[in-house]
Amino acid sequence: MEQIKYIPGDLVFVYVGVEKYIPGDLVSVYVDVEKYIVKVIGIKTENEVLLYQIKFPNGEIQYTDKNNIVPIPLTPEILEKNGWRELKSKRYTWWKTRLGGFYYFIKPNQDYPSIWELCRGNTRYRFKKIKYVHQLQHFIFSLELNPDMNL
Helix, strand or coil, X not given: CCCCCCCCCCEEEEEEEEEEECCCCCCCEEEEEEEEEEEEXXXXXXXXXXXXXXXXXXXXXXXXXXXXXXXXXXXXXXXXXXXXXXXXXXXXXXXXXXXXXXXXXXXXXXXXXXXXXXXXXXXXXXXXEECEHHHHHHHHHHCCCCCCCCX
16 A cells, blocks of 8 residues: 555645636637645545545545645745744744744755755754645644644
8 A cells, every 4th residue: 555645634736637618619628737725634545546535725525646746845935824933044044933832943954945954942953854834734733733824
């Protein structure tokens, strides 16, 4: 069986093909692809294939496999929308928040800016690398806190 990458509550992108008819053309169908932010709400296995149950913003619920899911990259804008405050030092720009009674700091890796380094407390010793929103949600969930995020 496949390894579970996403858990209920995770926010991810899905791309959905939408049929659009070209006016005046009776035969052709134009397929447009739209990107949605969806929430994983369940997991099931069908014929040894792992399927994720996802909920669209309009409330519609569907099943999809891992090939149709794309993780959402973590960005400063997402951090700020979720209560992380920007701090600038001489060498780095950090984002700081308080979770479960402790302060946590996060900053982009100097060599790989798409990878974030998560630290706890004033030591700012990196203990976790994070690249996507769902990975930060998993960390917050591990603290037994509400991992819901605003995008």
